[in-house]
Amino acid sequence: MVKNEKVITVKDLKKEYKDVQALRGVSFEVYRNEIFGILGPNGAGKTTTLEIIEGLKQQTSGSCHVLGLDNLSQSALIKKKIGVQLQSSEYLNYLSLEELLVLFASLYKEKIDPLALLKHVGLEDRAKSVVKSLSGGQKQRFTIATALVHKPEILFLDEPTTGLDPQARREMWDFIKELNKQNITIVMTTHYMEEAEYLCNRVAIMDSGKILKMDSPEDLIASLDRLYKLSFFVEKQMPKDFFAEFKSVENLKEEYPKVTLDLGDVEELPGIVQKLKRTNTEYKFLNLKTAKLEDVYLHLTGHSYSEES
Amino acid sequence: MFISFWQLFLTNFRMLYRNWRGLFFNIFLPVFLYLAISKISGNAPGSHTVTYSEYLLPGIIAMTIMQTGIFSLAYWLVDLKARGVIKRLLVTPLSNFEMLGSLIASRLVLMAIQIGLIISIGVWYFKTSIPGSGLAIVLLMLMGGAVFLGIGFAVSSFAKTYEEAAPITTILNLLFTFLGNIFFPTENFPTVLKFIASKLPVTYLAEGMRNNFIQDWTLKQTLPDLLGLGAWLLVVIVILSYTAKLKQD
Numbered sequence: 001m002v003k004n005e006k007v008i009t010v011k012d013l014k015k016e017y018k019d020v021q022a023l024r025g026v027s028f029e030v031y032r033n034e035i036f037g038i039l040g041p042n043g044a045g046k047t048t049t050l051e052i053i054e055g056l057k058q059q060t061s062g063s064c065h066v067l068g069l070d071n072l073s074q075s076a077l078i079k080k081k082i083g084v085q086l087q088s089s090e091y092l093n094y095l096s097l098e099e100l101l102v103l104f105a106s107l108y109k110e111k112i113d114p115l116a117l118l119k120h121v122g123l124e125d126r127a128k129s130v131v132k133s134l135s136g137g138q139k140q141r142f143t144i145a146t147a148l149v150h151k152p153e154i155l156f157l158d159e160p161t162t163g164l165d166p167q168a169r170r171e172m173w174d175f176i177k178e179l180n181k182q183n184i185t186i187v188m189t190t191h192y193m194e195e196a197e198y199l200c201n202r203v204a205i206m207d208s209g210k211i212l213k214m215d216s217p218e219d220l221i222a223s224l225d226r227l228y229k230l231s232f233f234v235e236k237q238m239p240k241d242f243f244a245e246f247k248s249v250e251n252l253k254e255e256y257p258k259v260t261l262d263l264g265d266v267e268e269l270p271g272i273v274q275k276l277k278r279t280n281t282e283y284k285f286l287n288l289k290t291a292k293l294e295d296v297y298l299h300l301t302g303h304s305y306s307e308e309s
Numbered sequence: 310m311f312i313s314f315w316q317l318f319l320t321n322f323r324m325l326y327r328n329w330r331g332l333f334f335n336i337f338l339p340v341f342l343y344l345a346i347s348k349i350s351g352n353a354p355g356s357h358t359v360t361y362s363e364y365l366l367p368g369i370i371a372m373t374i375m376q377t378g379i380f381s382l383a384y385w386l387v388d389l390k391a392r393g394v395i396k397r398l399l400v401t402p403l404s405n406f407e408m409l410g411s412l413i414a415s416r417l418v419l420m421a422i423q424i425g426l427i428i429s430i431g432v433w434y435f436k437t438s439i440p441g442s443g444l445a446i447v448l449l450m451l452m453g454g455a456v457f458l459g460i461g462f463a464v465s466s467f468a469k470t471y472e473e474a475a476p477i478t479t480i481l482n483l484l485f486t487f488l489g490n491i492f493f494p495t496e497n498f499p500t501v502l503k504f505i506a507s508k509l510p511v512t513y514l515a516e517g518m519r520n521n522f523i524q525d526w527t528l529k530q531t532l533p534d535l536l537g538l539g540a541w542l543l544v545v546i547v548i549l550s551y552t553a554k555l556k557q558d
Contacts (some may be wrong), residue, residue, distance in 0.1 A: 088393055094324050095324070104401065
């Protein structure tokens with residue numbers, strides 16, 4: 001993607017609490033009109049990073065600029081230009097969706113047509129409802145609507161699909177892509193690998209308060225030596241040196257009856273299948289998968305990714 | 310600034326009148342208490358000329374201001390903080406002044422409605438007259454409202470949840486109701502208790518109003534009670550300057 005103007009610059013951000021170092025020197029940039037993702041397990045520091053940029057917390061050291069404005073001294077100005085969807089959003093009781101949108105717009109000194117905005121997020125028929133009566137997906141869409149009342153330049157989404165069923169998640173992905181097409185820069189956190197791969201132009205992989213690597217999902221995956229994962233089931237234990245002649249095989253795991261391995265050169269796959277047949281090794285459920293961000297995470301951290309860290 | 314302040318004020322007010330449980334405790338209960346206790350009682354303690362309904366009226370008003378200020382604001386803010394609503398508001402350009410100002414303004418309006426209702430019942434039903442200074446009464450109510458709203462905010466600064474706020478508000482409520490000269494005078498209490506009672510903000514409020522409701526006191530005569538409330542307001546402001554914060558870092 002062509003790199004446009006930098007809208008967010010974060011340099012060596014650190015955040016320390018009494019006995020915890022939540023951020024250990026985080027640096028990245030976000031470009032205009034991209035969808036930038038911060039991917040990592042729970043406790044990686046994703047939300048803390050976002051909350052510092054949004055002005056909810058202050059960093060211990062390091063700098064952060066949003067649209068050229070400093071997050072510490074110009075936080076009030078930043079807030080006028082950004083929209084925020086927090087990880088969990090609750091609202092004032094006894095107010096309808098319409099009334100809440102009018103309220104949020106007033107906080108930005110704006111007047112809006114709440115029905116038009118509700119229509120934009122597919123909730124026009126729930127204008128008189130209260131938030132409690134909405135489904136998970138509807139609530140997330142409404143939360144994003146409250147962040148759009150003032151037409152922000154940058155939208156922050158903190159785990160926008162957590163708790164949603166697969167269909168609602170897919171719908172939310174499409175919705176986020178639509179927002180981005182309207183020239184809104186989106187910064188989002190997620191702990192779902194698939195979500196980051198599908199949505200983001202660039203992804204920063206984060207763990208234990210540090211960014212491990214940052215690039216487009218495709219380039220992160222391409223940076224791996226082992227791009228393919230082969231797995232299959234066998235009827236009997238395989239000979240010890242079965243794969244010795246296949247030079248690109250690595251990380252072989254034989255957990256009978258399942259066999260998994262990383263294959264650096266996909267051209268060797270026919271040779272492996274022929275040898276299985278030649279040696280009368282019965283096999284089934286042969287599966288070849290391309291590497292994913294999860295493999296990138298494993299390569300960077302040495303441990304497998306768990307969405308519940 | 311006005312658009313957001315006005316919307317917040319409207320919002321706070323909507324939330325107050327749409328919450329029927331809150332309406333019960335804020336409006337119905339004080340009115341019922343006043344009516345019920347006045348109906349079954351005779352004269353005021355130690356008096357042959359003053360009826361108990363005349364004695365009780367300023368006490369009930371003081372109690373209403375006290376409870377609205379402490380319970381309404383404390384629990385409200387604790388609930389909003391615990392659920393993350395305050396956090397959601399803090400990512401907007403909303404200033405602390407607008408947020409707190411609208412909270413306080415809406416509750417002062419609620420207090421005005423409560424007091425107006427109770428006084429109307431006193432004047433029209435129990436034929437109570439108010440010979441003292443109307444200005445003194447209004448000033449007492451405003452100062453009292455400010456003090457107890459400040460106390461309510463201070464409670465919400467200490468307590469993160471309902472469970473933490475409940476013991477604090479209960480103790481304050483018991484202390485002020487029992488020693489605040491609301492339902493009965495504390496003249497015959499033991500010396501220490503009498504001294505404590507005389508310095509409580511609710512006592513300044515209740516007794517200050519009582520002197521104007523039952524006797525024809527002037528603003529000048531009411532000054533000591535106003536100064537007492539003023540001193541308490543100062544104490545509350547000092548406490549809040551150290552403890553008050555809406556966001557946690």
